[in-house]
Amino acid sequence: MNELVQILPDLLEQTGIMLWIVAASLLFGGIGGLVVGTGLFVTRTGGVLQQPVVWWVLNVLVNTFRPIPFIIFLAAMQPLGRLVVGKGIGTEYAIFAIALAATFGIARIVEQNLVSIPSGVIEAARSTGASPWRIIRTVIIPEALGPLVLGFTFAIIAIVDMSAVAGLVGGQGLGNYAITYGYRQFDPVVTWSALVVIVIVVQLIQALGNLLARRILRR
Amino acid sequence: MTQHIVLDRVSKRFPPAKRGGDPIVAVDDVSLSIEQGEVFGIIGYSGAGKSTLVRLINQLEPVTEGAIRVGDVEISGLRGKALREQQTRIGMIFQRFNLLHSRTVAGNVAYPLEVVGVPRAERRRRVEELLEFVGLAGRADAYPEQLSGGQQQRVGIARALAANPQVLLADEATSALDPETTAEVLDLLARVNRELGVTIVVITHEMEVITRIADRVAVMEAGRVVETGSTYDVFTRPTTDVAKRFVATVVRALPEGDELVALRAQHEGRLFTISFTDEGASEARVFGALARAGVDFNLVHGGVDDIQGRVYGLLTIAVRGDAAAIDAALAQIGPGVTVEEQR
Ligand SMILES: Nc1ncnc2c1ncn2[C@@H]1O[C@H](COP(=O)(O)OP(=O)(O)OP(=O)(O)O)[C@@H](O)[C@H]1O
Ligand SMILES: [Mg+2]
Numbered sequence: 001m002n003e004l005v006q007i008l009p010d011l012l013e014q015t016g017i018m019l020w021i022v023a024a025s026l027l028f029g030g031i032g033g034l035v036v037g038t039g040l041f042v043t044r045t046g047g048v049l050q051q052p053v054v055w056w057v058l059n060v061l062v063n064t065f066r067p068i069p070f071i072i073f074l075a076a077m078q079p080l081g082r083l084v085v086g087k088g089i090g091t092e093y094a095i096f097a098i099a100l101a102a103t104f105g106i107a108r109i110v111e112q113n114l115v116s117i118p119s120g121v122i123e124a125a126r127s128t129g130a131s132p133w134r135i136i137r138t139v140i141i142p143e144a145l146g147p148l149v150l151g152f153t154f155a156i157i158a159i160v161d162m163s164a165v166a167g168l169v170g171g172q173g174l175g176n177y178a179i180t181y182g183y184r185q186f187d188p189v190v191t192w193s194a195l196v197v198i199v200i201v202v203q204l205i206q207a208l209g210n211l212l213a214r215r216i217l218r219r
Numbered sequence: 220m221t222q223h224i225v226l227d228r229v230s231k232r233f234p235p236a237k238r239g240g241d242p243i244v245a246v247d248d249v250s251l252s253i254e255q256g257e258v259f260g261i262i263g264y265s266g267a268g269k270s271t272l273v274r275l276i277n278q279l280e281p282v283t284e285g286a287i288r289v290g291d292v293e294i295s296g297l298r299g300k301a302l303r304e305q306q307t308r309i310g311m312i313f314q315r316f317n318l319l320h321s322r323t324v325a326g327n328v329a330y331p332l333e334v335v336g337v338p339r340a341e342r343r344r345r346v347e348e349l350l351e352f353v354g355l356a357g358r359a360d361a362y363p364e365q366l367s368g369g370q371q372q373r374v375g376i377a378r379a380l381a382a383n384p385q386v387l388l389a390d391e392a393t394s395a396l397d398p399e400t401t402a403e404v405l406d407l408l409a410r411v412n413r414e415l416g417v418t419i420v421v422i423t424h425e426m427e428v429i430t431r432i433a434d435r436v437a438v439m440e441a442g443r444v445v446e447t448g449s450t451y452d453v454f455t456r457p458t459t460d461v462a463k464r465f466v467a468t469v470v471r472a473l474p475e476g477d478e479l480v481a482l483r484a485q486h487e488g489r490l491f492t493i494s495f496t497d498e499g500a501s502e503a504r505v506f507g508a509l510a511r512a513g514v515d516f517n518l519v520h521g522g523v524d525d526i527q528g529r530v531y532g533l534l535t536i537a538v539r540g541d542a543a544a545i546d547a548a549l550a551q552i553g554p555g556v557t558v559e560e561q562r
Pocket of ligand 1: 233234243244245264265266267271272424
């Protein structure tokens with residue numbers, strides 16, 4: 001109990017850093033995933049912006065990068081990270097790597113949710129003379145919004161997971177904290193405190209996602 | 220009457236399902252001319268190519284061959300923005316309504332108005348007017364899933380009419396509805412045609428729909444139009460087998476096979492079939508002649524139909540009595556009614 005009080009300030013600080021990493025990588029990875037996923041959906045054969053070559057490139061990119069285990073991805077993207085964010089370690093690099101990995105993961109989630117939109121609804125919009133861009137904005141995204149929110153909720157939880165792994169390359173946050181003080185210094189209190197905080201954070205995110213999705217779906 | 224929609228030797232082929240297979244010919248060398256302000260029906264069995272044909276008219280699909288003109292514009296030659304502008308002048312409704320579930324009724328109806336850039340205040344006014352027209356005033360804030368199928372189709376119709384199109388395409392618009400709701404929706408379409416002067420193309424596999432609202436009809440089979448004419452003519456004098464089969468679904472046609480055998484078993488005497496159109500004569504003349512000759516008869520099969528406000532009758536009667544008297548009576552009936560003995 002005493003120890004818990006002792007580690008509390010650190011625990012809270014690291015939780016804050018983790019949330020920051022999650023939020024920042026969600027922002028970039030979320031936008032990236034939405035763009036790539038929507039791109040996959042609209043450029044495929046029969047899509048509103050049918051572009052077989054673009055579709056093929058996106059598809060190969062996603063298929064190549066998505067299955068790579070994050071721990072290997074994290075190490076492999078270091079050169080690219082130095083190019084983009086100036087370093088291959090630390091919190092900034094962690095955000096970069098997570099955002100990139102999340103882009104590919106979220107892209108598939110987005111695509112899968114868009115595929116479930118009844119094609120007739122898009123056809124109805126086309127029949128009014130709406131442009132492809134308008135259809136993306138006013139039909140495709142809004143019609144799939146409920147499932148998209150659930151998909152993003154799923155993605156955020158995966159990002160929390162990745163943020164912990166990113167502790168390995170010196171990304172701050174609960175993962176790093178648990179490894180450095182809990183695992184390496186054999187302090188189960190630290191490990192378990194980190195675990196409990198992560199479980200609570202994940203539960204909150206899931207509850208929030210469910211609530212939002214239910215609002216959107218009106219049930 | 221001016222031609223409104225003209226299809227000139229139009230074909231649509233889809234790439235083969237398997238590499239190296241034959242392309243799928245969905246529409247095969249179709250020429251049609253649809254008049255300004257008419258309701259034109261296209262009937263055919265599943266897979267006949269009806270939906271493909273109608274999607275060529277508003278160019279949701281490009282033609283493979285041939286040309287399509289709507290009004291003064293050859294729409295089949297347009298792409299991109301120019302095509303989209305023409306599409307705003309053609310409304311379309313669907314079997315599954317295809318409403319946006321992310322929007323309210325009002326939001327759905329407003330959609331085409333947003334596309335053509337109508338300002339917000341004007342949009343609101345127009346939506347109200349349209350909902351009034353289709354009988355859904357007061358349901359503006361409902362979501363599609365809160366409405367019955369018939370109401371959803373009314374929203375679909377309001378949406379299709381929002382941008383003041385001159386043409387309305389209806390692809391199986393009543394196929395998901397029960398008979399009563401079908402009748403209501405068809406009445407609404409007839410009103411759209413009558414009051415707004417919109418040219419309507421209805422696609423269906425139900426002859427009911429055609430006889431209720433279509434002025435003229437084209438019968439499709441395997442991508443081709445095999446028969447065209449006024450609904451009344453196709454109905455009373457179908458020439459192709461498909462057309463005959465469709466007609467038989469609404470009129471209880473001539474008794475055949477088992478039915479005929481059963482009729483013979485149930486009724487004494489000779490069986491005659493009387494057919495007449497609205498060209499003056501009716502069954503009364505036949506009944507009168509038989510009564511005057513003192514022969515006994517009763518109605519055993521068939522009925523009288525109303526097609527676009529015109530009558531068409533096909534009745535089978537069983538007649539008992541002296542053969543010579545019967546023949547003499549029937550011989551004096553005169554033109555307009557055909558009497559045929561079922562042997
Ligand atoms: N996008 C497509 N790609 C490939 N084949 C198609 C496509 N659309 C239609 N077809 C084929 O074209 C033919 C005609 O189809 P269509 O949907 O026009 O028929 P339909 O008369 O509307 O039938 P239904 O009453 O079932 O709606 C069918 O063989 C169908 O499989
Ligand atoms: Mg069809």
